[in-house]
Amino acid sequence: MKELERIIRDKEFIFESLHDGISIIDHRGIVVYVNNSNTRITKKEKSYFLGKYVQDIVPDSGMLGVLETGQKLIDITTHVFDANVISNIVPIMDGGRIIGVISIFRDITEIKQLTDKLEYANTTIKQLYGKLHKVNEDMSDFVAGKSQAMKEALKYALKAGMVDSNLLIEGESGTGKEVLARFVHKNSPRKDKPFLAVNCASIPFNLLESELFGYEEGAFTGAKKGGHPGYFEMASGGTLLLDEIADMDIALQSKILRVIQNKEIMKVGGSRLIPIDVRIVAATHKDLRTLVASGKFRGDLFYRLEVIRISLPPLRERKEDIIYYIDNMLGKMREKTGRKVSLGEDALKILNSYDYPGNIRELENIIERAVVMDEDGIITKKDLPLYIAEHDIKSSSQLNLQYNDHFPTIKEIEADAIKKAMEKYKNKSKVADVLNISRASLYRKMEKYNIN
Numbered sequence: 102m103k104e105l106e107r108i109i110r111d112k113e114f115i116f117e118s119l120h121d122g123i124s125i126i127d128h129r130g131i132v133v134y135v136n137n138s139n140t141r142i143t144k145k146e147k148s149y150f151l152g153k154y155v156q157d158i159v160p161d162s163g164m165l166g167v168l169e170t171g172q173k174l175i176d177i178t179t180h181v182f183d184a185n186v187i188s189n190i191v192p193i194m195d196g197g198r199i200i201g202v203i204s205i206f207r208d209i210t211e212i213k214q215l216t217d218k219l220e221y222a223n224t225t226i227k228q229l230y231g232k233l234h235k236v237n238e239d240m241s242d243f244v245a246g247k248s249q250a251m252k253e254a255l256k257y258a259l260k261a262g263m264v265d266s267n268l269l270i271e272g273e274s275g276t277g278k279e280v281l282a283r284f285v286h287k288n289s290p291r292k293d294k295p296f297l298a299v300n301c302a303s304i305p306f307n308l309l310e311s312e313l314f315g316y317e318e319g320a321f322t323g324a325k326k327g328g329h330p331g332y333f334e335m336a337s338g339g340t341l342l343l344d345e346i347a348d349m350d351i352a353l354q355s356k357i358l359r360v361i362q363n364k365e366i367m368k369v370g371g372s373r374l375i376p377i378d379v380r381i382v383a384a385t386h387k388d389l390r391t392l393v394a395s396g397k398f399r400g401d402l403f404y405r406l407e408v409i410r411i412s413l414p415p416l417r418e419r420k421e422d423i424i425y426y427i428d429n430m431l432g433k434m435r436e437k438t439g440r441k442v443s444l445g446e447d448a449l450k451i452l453n454s455y456d457y458p459g460n461i462r463e464l465e466n467i468i469e470r471a472v473v474m475d476e477d478g479i480i481t482k483k484d485l486p487l488y489i490a491e492h493d494i495k496s497s498s499q500l501n502l503q504y505n506d507h508f509p510t511i512k513e514i515e516a517d518a519i520k521k522a523m524e525k526y527k528n529k530s531k532v533a534d535v536l537n538i539s540r541a542s543l544y545r546k547m548e549k550y551n552i553n
């Protein structure tokens with residue numbers, strides 16, 4: 102006991118200068134010392150502790166355990182009254198004998214509170230983000246299908262919705278560039294503002310400028326009284342789709358570049374700059390890079406537009422998506438006409454084998470027509486346009502023609518099909534997909550038939 106008192110006396114100066122709380126019990130578990138920081142952290146006077154059995158005042162201090170086992174406890178988190186503390190509890194030894202236990206603890210209440218707040222804030226952010234995303238993820242009218250290419254396109258479209266950068270959408274006619282642009286808009290913070298689309302190819306070149314920027318009264322012969330706002334002004338706060346941008350005249354391209362850079366427009370016949378806040382989405386079915394290389398499209402505008410670029414693949418390269426579009430179209434037709442029409446197997450087979458130069462738009466027309474033609478609630482071959490049905494006959498007769506006067510072996514047919522598919526797609530996964538065999542099986546067959 103004397104030894105413990107001596108240790109405390111010798112070290113008291115240090116103990117009192119520490120920011121950490123200290124309490125010491127003797128070999129019986131009686132508190133014999135607490136420092137000033139202990140009082141600060143626990144908000145209890147020294148007299149509250151001194152001379153008391155530790156278990157009676159701080160039952161889960163951990164000190165008695167150390168007294169019994171002689172094993173120190175490092176960095177344990179407990180609480181002392183209202184304070185969360187992190188403690189090191191160490192036996193005090195005298196010649197192999199435990200004469201007491203010292204607990205040195207640091208108040209982490211504030212840190213704990215801050216961590217809790219941070220965690221709470223993080224959870225709230227996550228929940229709100231989830232909700233926002235759900236609300237925002239407006240999938241109405243947008244069918245993505247299941248092909249890898251469309252999954253990617255959808256992923257980028259959702260990302261594009263989260264930022265305000267310019268966006269370039271590429272794809273053949275009818276692949277859904279405008280639908281995608283609208284989808285990005287609906288899933289962006291601009292969703293409650295207008296979405297407008299201008300087809301740069303269909304408006305005569307000399308009119309396009311005044312359509313886009315608007316004009317002041319008297320700007321030209323036939324200009325309306327009071328002038329006219331342009332698409333940029335009308336789309337204020339929202340999104341403007343410049344469709345078929347490749348067809349825009351090069352002088353107008355410079356003006357669009359200026360709008361992107363300065364975020365202001367000047368009306369035709371006007372003298373005042375008007376600030377605008379519009380997100381620009383451009384769409385094209387032409388390869389802008391080639392046009393840039395041949396000097397028909399401004400390179401600087403191209404790079405400004407393609408901050409984000411999404412390419413929509415033609416329908417013939419993702420035939421697995423056809424059924425999803427048909428499903429959606431039949432659903433819409435049902436809503437519109439009240440007629441429930443389904444698709445027969447023979448019709449589906451034909452529709453799956455066709456190449457759709459007009460892409461989704463063409464498929465849509467075919468289905469709409471088929472619903473009109475149908476009389477028994479099931480679309481069959483007879484409800485499809487003749488050119489599709491004929492295409493079916495042609496493709497199967499082409500197959501017959503090839504093998505009519507020389508009957509190849511099954512192996513030859515197989516090898517030929519693999520060779521032709523490899524020539525066409527140059528991608529083994531795609532070929533395996535098209536031929537409806539596994540990749541492993543394709544590799545085996547290619548090796549067997551010596552196809553590289």
Ligand SMILES: Nc1ncnc2c1ncn2[C@@H]1O[C@H](COP(=O)(O)OP(=O)(O)OP(=O)(O)O)[C@@H](O)[C@H]1O
Nearest residue numbers: 242243244245273274275276277278279280461462
């Ligand atoms: N993802 C989609 N989900 C549902 N319908 C779609 C989708 N994409 C396209 N469509 C349908 O196809 C039609 C053509 O789409 P859209 O006008 O967007 O194509 P586009 O690529 O902009 O064509 P163009 O280059 O000729 O202007 C639309 O009317 C729409 O009904």
